[in-house]
Amino acid sequence: MKLSRNRTGYYIKEGVVSIFTHGLMSFASVCIIVAFLIIMGSFALIALNINAVVGELENENIILVYIDEHLTENEARAIGTRLLATPNVTSARFITREEALTAFIGRYENTERFKDVDATWLRHRYNVFVEDIELISQTRDDLADIYGVAKATANLRIAQGLVTLRNIVSGASVIIVAVLLVISLFIMSNTIKLAAFERREEIAIMKMVGATNSFIRWPFIYEGFILGVFGSSAAFAALWALYGLVADRAIDVESGLISLISFSTVSVPLFVVFTVIGFGVGVGGCGMALNRYLKV
Amino acid sequence: MIKMTDVFKVYDKGIKALKGVTFTLNDGEFAFLVGPSGSGKSTIIKLLNGEIAPTDGAVMVNGYNMNKIKMRKMPYLRRTLGVVFQDLRLINEKTVYENVAFAMRVIGATNKEIRARVPYILKLVGLEHKTGMTPPELSGGEKQRVAIARALVNDPQLIIADEPTSDLDPARKLEIFMLLQEINKLGTTVFVVTHEKTIVDRLSERVIAIDGGRIISDGMDGYYNYEVE
Ligand SMILES: Nc1ncnc2c1ncn2[C@@H]1O[C@H](COP(=O)(O)OP(=O)(O)OP(=O)(O)O)[C@@H](O)[C@H]1O
Ligand SMILES: [Mg+2]
Numbered sequence: 292m293k294l295s296r297n298r299t300g301y302y303i304k305e306g307v308v309s310i311f312t313h314g315l316m317s318f319a320s321v322c323i324i325v326a327f328l329i330i331m332g333s334f335a336l337i338a339l340n341i342n343a344v345v346g347e348l349e350n351e352n353i354i355l356v357y358i359d360e361h362l363t364e365n366e367a368r369a370i371g372t373r374l375l376a377t378p379n380v381t382s383a384r385f386i387t388r389e390e391a392l393t394a395f396i397g398r399y400e401n402t403e404r405f406k407d408v409d410a411t412w413l414r415h416r417y418n419v420f421v422e423d424i425e426l427i428s429q430t431r432d433d434l435a436d437i438y439g440v441a442k443a444t445a446n447l448r449i450a451q452g453l454v455t456l457r458n459i460v461s462g463a464s465v466i467i468v469a470v471l472l473v474i475s476l477f478i479m480s481n482t483i484k485l486a487a488f489e490r491r492e493e494i495a496i497m498k499m500v501g502a503t504n505s506f507i508r509w510p511f512i513y514e515g516f517i518l519g520v521f522g523s524s525a526a527f528a529a530l531w532a533l534y535g536l537v538a539d540r541a542i543d544v545e546s547g548l549i550s551l552i553s554f555s556t557v558s559v560p561l562f563v564v565f566t567v568i569g570f571g572v573g574v575g576g577c578g579m580a581l582n583r584y585l586k587v
Numbered sequence: 588m589i590k591m592t593d594v595f596k597v598y599d600k601g602i603k604a605l606k607g608v609t610f611t612l613n614d615g616e617f618a619f620l621v622g623p624s625g626s627g628k629s630t631i632i633k634l635l636n637g638e639i640a641p642t643d644g645a646v647m648v649n650g651y652n653m654n655k656i657k658m659r660k661m662p663y664l665r666r667t668l669g670v671v672f673q674d675l676r677l678i679n680e681k682t683v684y685e686n687v688a689f690a691m692r693v694i695g696a697t698n699k700e701i702r703a704r705v706p707y708i709l710k711l712v713g714l715e716h717k718t719g720m721t722p723p724e725l726s727g728g729e730k731q732r733v734a735i736a737r738a739l740v741n742d743p744q745l746i747i748a749d750e751p752t753s754d755l756d757p758a759r760k761l762e763i764f765m766l767l768q769e770i771n772k773l774g775t776t777v778f779v780v781t782h783e784k785t786i787v788d789r790l791s792e793r794v795i796a797i798d799g800g801r802i803i804s805d806g807m808d809g810y811y812n813y814e815v816e
Pocket of ligand 1: 599
């Protein structure tokens with residue numbers, strides 16, 4: 292008889308049977324994977340949304356650099372290169388005092404009262420865009436020190452608040468994910484251990500009639516795999532539904548600031564990550580559990 | 588092929604089960620191993636299938652050096668053996684059919700091969716009507732026959748049986764021993780531990796007698812020349 296045959300069907304059947312013979316433990320391990328992935332997924336989605344908002348702010352974000360009013364327009368334009376040379380600056384757009392005035396007046400309906408306003412009341416200015424919002428106050432100070440710059444202002448509070456929030460969320464995510472990963476590996480490995488313990492005599496007998504370790508291991512791997520994939524699919528579906536609910540609410544409120552990223556943009560990577568984790572926890576937990584019973 | 592050379596086995600608590608056992612069983616031979624309870628018979632069998640390792644001395648089985656065999660190679664040694672264990676070691680949750688079939692599945696047989704071979708072997712040991720039952724539903728003798736069927740099913744090079752017939756009625760006993768003789772005539776080496784004096788006397792085969800961990804006689808006389816209690 293040839294040695295290598297396709298026994299996948301047998302392995303899967305044995306794995307499924309094993310899942311049902313200790314159904315409660317299997318159910319518990321699926322639940323723990325689902326809970327783990329939902330929590331992890333929620334944190335990921337929150338972090339992604341904050342990142343998206345921060346990213347948007349970075350785009351329109353802006354240090355306003357006012358140029359000393361004694362400089363001519365040409366001199367003011369010349370400062371542009373110095374601004375660009377400052378660390379963390381990605382671009383700088385020059386706005387003449389006339390343009391600034393027009394924009395200013397444009398914000399009001401009744402323009403009559405600005406009839407007498409002269410552009411020279413205003414200063415030439417730059418909109419400076421930064422790379423990293425986290426460094427914005429440093430960049431603002433650097434810009435203010437440049438010769439010819441009268442003043443540099445940035446809306447630090449929103450920027451800093453968001454950055455802090457983002458850091459907290461990502462820090463918390465790392466810790467929570469690590470803790471949950473350990474817990475779910477532990478639960479999964481206990482499930483498989485229980486399954487292996489119930490079948491320890493059978494395993495010993497199999498070894499006596501010439502079974503290799505891999506022949507014995509495969510059904511358990513499939514068991515872990517099935518539980519893992521089942522858990523991750525359930526978690527994915529649940530998170531999708533949950534996110535849909537939250538996103539609907541957010542759009543109802545329509546505060547203008549909150550616009551959630553759509554689930555479809557993150558669904559593929561999220562699904563991949565979920566599956567990998569479900570697979571890893573299932574199969575990894577199995578590997579941790581089995582070795583003791585194979586030494587006969 | 589079995590070759591034991593000056594083998595000692597000391598168990599954990601200092602119990603000396605074997606004290607210098609030497610014998611050879613060549614390919615195609617048939618031998619009985621007889622001796623009183625506690626004399627070391629099962630210990631010899633466990634050394635042959637790698638369940639335990641010798642404390643001293645050399646053990647060779649079917650070309651495998653049991654002193655040096657790697658864990659990785661152990662399954663392949665065991666596939667050359669068909670062992671009937673004294674405690675049978677059937678899987679209580681599996682049916683008679685499955686107990687025999689899984690020994691084939693373990694070594695990579697296809698479902699087709701299994702479906703063809705298992706019923707044939709079960710008929711050979713007279714269990715064709717019990718295929719769907721589980722071991723707890725069987726009598727002691729029926730369980731022994733399941734264990735024998737499992738040992739035979741892969742057509743091994745060497746059959747080792749540790750008191751395979753103790754629970755069978757006299758007619759069945761003789762049947763099983765004649766079956767083992769039959770299989771031996773077809774080229775399989777057979778090594779049987781037994782207490783069945785009358786049957787050993789009738790079959791005129793080689794008899795190795797052991798007492799207190801030492802071989803006290805080994806002959807082709809065909810009779811059981813050691814008084815068993
Ligand atoms: N795992 C063990 N640990 C310690 N001592 C053991 C172990 N197995 C067997 N022994 C001892 O080794 C000796 C030989 O035992 P063994 O099982 O080989 O006897 P046996 O000839 O098969 O007896 P029986 O005919 O009753 O089956 C006995 O004294 C027994 O108590
Ligand atoms: Mg014994």
